[in-house]
Every structure is written in C-alpha cells, then in structure tokens.
Amino acid sequence: MSAASRDPLTRGQDLAPELLQTLQRFIDEAVIPAEDLKLAHDHAAQAAVVARLQGQALALGLGSPRRxxxxGGLGLSWEACCDYLEQAGRSFLGPAVLQCAPPTQPDVYALDVLATPSQRRAYLDPLxxxxxxxxxxxxxxxxxxGSDPRMLKTEARQEGGQWVINGHKWFITGAHQADFAIVVARTDDGVSWFLVDADTPGFEIVRDVPTMEPFDMGGHAEIRLTNCRVGADxxxxxxxxxxxxxxLRLEGARLFHCMRFIGLASRAMHLAQRHVQQRESHGARLAEHQMVQALVADAHIQLFAARVMTREVARQLDRGESIRHSSSMAKVFVxxxxxxxxxxxxQICGALGVSEDLPLSMILRMLRPFRIYDGASEVHRSAIAKRAFRHDLRP
Ligand SMILES: Cc1cc2nc3c(=O)[nH]c(=O)nc-3n(C[C@H](O)[C@H](O)[C@H](O)COP(=O)(O)OP(=O)(O)OC[C@H]3O[C@@H](n4cnc5c(N)ncnc54)[C@H](O)[C@@H]3O)c2cc1C
Incomplete structure (x- = not known):
C-alpha cells in the first residue's frame, strides 16, 4: 500500500505567502547565524541551539509543516511543503528547528498510520x-x-507472551538521543516492526559510527539487541x-529529503555566485569567465528541474496517487x-570552497550520503528499469 493511500492528513493546506516570508527571515536572521561550523559534530551543543530556536520558531507561528x-502543526499539503522545507533546509539546523527532520518526521508519519491507541499514547503523542x-x-x-531488506538477520521470536529480539544494527540516525527505537526484525510471518525502549535490558548502543556528515544530530549508531524482551503490544x-x-515510511521521507536538500544546494550556489562576482583571475572577475558561467548556469538548470520534479511528486501525493515509481526517479535525479x-x-570558490571558512564543503559532505540512504541510486535505477520492462512503460 502506498504512502498516499494511507495518509491520515489527506487534504493539506496552502502555505500563506506571509508565513513563507517569516520563515525565510527567521532562517536568514536567526537560524543560519546560529550555525557554528566548529561544533558540527557536537551533538549536545547542537541540541541546545535547536531547542532554543524551536521556541522562537513556535512563537512566530512556524510549526511542523506536515503535522x-x-x-499543533501547520497541516500543509505536500505541495506546500516544497517551499516550506526548501526554506528550512537552507540551514543545517533548520529542519530540526522546524520539526521536519528525520528520523522524527518519518517516524511520526508512519506511526500516525500504524500505531494502536496505547502506542499512540506512549510513543506517538510524546514524539x-x-x-x-x-x-x-x-x-x-x-x-x-543493507540495500537488500530480504537479507535481514535480526530476529524476533515469541516466548511466554513476549517478543525476544536478537540482532545487530548500524548507521541508526539519532539513536544517541532516542528514547525508543522502531526495530525491524524477522518474524515467522516475514518482517515486522517493534517499538523498543532504549532502556530495555539487552538494548545496547555500541558506538557512534562517525561519517562525513556534519550536523548529524543524534549521530549514527551501531546497536546490539541481545535477548531484548518486549511485550506483545x-x-x-x-x-x-x-x-x-x-x-510507507520511506516514500514521504525521500520527498522531504529532496525538498530540504534543494534548499541547501541553492544556498551553496548563491554563496558561490556572490564570491565569483568579487574575486578576479587572469584580468577578469571569475563571473566573467565562460566556464564559471557554465557551472553557474548548469546549477540553475539542475535546481529548476529538481524543484519541478519534487513538486510534481508532491502533487501526486496530494491527489492520493502512488508515488512508488515517480519518487524513485525524483530521488535519483535530485x-x-x-x-x-x-x-x-x-569548485568555483577554489581553496576557499574546500575550507571551513565557508559552509560549502560541509554542504557537500551533507549531500553526498543522500545518494546512498533511502535507496542507493543504483538500486533505484534497477527498480525503475525493471518496472519499465514489466509494465512496458513509455519513457
Ligand atoms: C548518513 C546515513 C544515515 C542513515 N540512517 C539510517 C537509519 O536511520 N536507519 C537505518 O536503518 N539505516 C540508515 N542508514 C543506512 C542506509 O539505509 C543504508 O546505507 C542503505 O540502505 C544501503 O545499504 P548499505 O550501506 O549496506 O549498502 P550495500 O547494500 O552494501 O550497497 C553498497 C553499494 O552497492 C551498490 N548496490 C547495492 N545493491 C545493488 C543493486 N541491487 N544493484 C546495483 N548496485 C547495487 C550501490 O552502489 C550501493 O551503494 C543510513 C546511512 C547513512 C549513510
């Protein structure tokens, strides 16, 4: 079943232009200035800054867009989220401040559809x-x-009215701050999901797995589950x-990533454009060299296409259509x-571009893993081609 057909928030609202302007100003004047590149891997420092800014955001009426x-959210349509998340995504901190960052956002989305009344009270509402x-x-x-979920090794077996879970996980985003995990495990019926409190005996965070990603709030953890007992519920x-x-969880999550990262890439090129209008080389401003112009023009073309694709998939979700194929294509392209x-x-900022005097190199590092998580490009391409052959799809 697709994300669209089970979405609890079927008809979302438009985004008022004034609210978008408020968001844009808030990101420029409060959120981007609060980014401290030296603290890009300090989870505790980031959490404190995000908590402070969240209060300011709420006071301005800037709630969680899709909730x-x-x-207490804004109840926006998927299409309206395109503009909201692009603005939020211009800052490393914006999505967390605006409560539209993973893993919370897609976890809320999935649990809103799947949770029982008691799970809602204990997990979803506090989330x-x-x-x-x-x-x-x-x-x-x-x-x-990894890419192939059929290789899942974590197991959950029933014993005395409880589930006993054993397994090994890694790259689990946000695990260091998490009060509970949604653990995916193999059961007699296939693959199932379980809510596991982080203080359950046998639930152990082994280590943080350091990655190239800056501002990785809550880190990416390796986790062992050893005879972890949870209730039938x-x-x-x-x-x-x-x-x-x-x-269900991934389709919307992928689209939100596209929206946020369009914002981050746009910020990078905007900074670079300003730089090349000042810096000179070989008797001309960099902006006057045609090869620099080509890179700037290509960036505008790519972001224009990325926005159009993302918006089209968002509209499909708003119409309740399946986005399995289109979101795959958009994810690869974007x-x-x-x-x-x-x-x-x-590139066009030269050595300054790879330094940490500007945020460009961190933006690059933030964007690189997106070609791997939520389905690697190769895996999506393979699925797109298989569907094309199976259903004789016209390109
Ligand atoms: C920053 C980050 C955050 C993450 N957060 C989470 C999280 O919160 N929770 C979670 O469960 N996981 C998370 N992941 C893990 C992510 O989901 C996996 O990295 C992804 O599913 C790919 O699995 P893998 O890394 O084991 O790659 P592998 O499966 O080992 O694949 C490696 C490469 O092989 C190629 N490949 C694989 N299969 C095929 C194929 N069929 N055809 C062609 N080429 C193929 C691709 O190039 C692929 O990148 C995160 C990863 C990163 C980098």
Missing amino acids: AVTD KAGTRKSCFAMTEPAPGA ALVGEAGKGLDHAQ SEAVYQVADSAV
Missing part, C-alpha cells in the same frame, strides 16, 4: 510533543540487510508487513543534482 493543525525521541533501526552490518502494524510499512550543484559551488 495536523489539531496536533509529536518533543518529549520523547525516536530512531528507526533497519540497516545491519554484513551479512545483514510492542508489535507495530501487522506482523509480516514490515517491508510495506518501511515503504540526490545527484544537488550534489553536483554543491560540487560546482566548491
């Missing part, structure tokens, strides 16, 4: 209120599941439907385009 108005934090634990070290959704649930744009921005 229902009755839940929405920001009083509890989550992480989503699916990926495993070899020989476990820890099962999320239907037993054996865990891969469908993952698809993840590669935003990286290319940031790479060009670094």
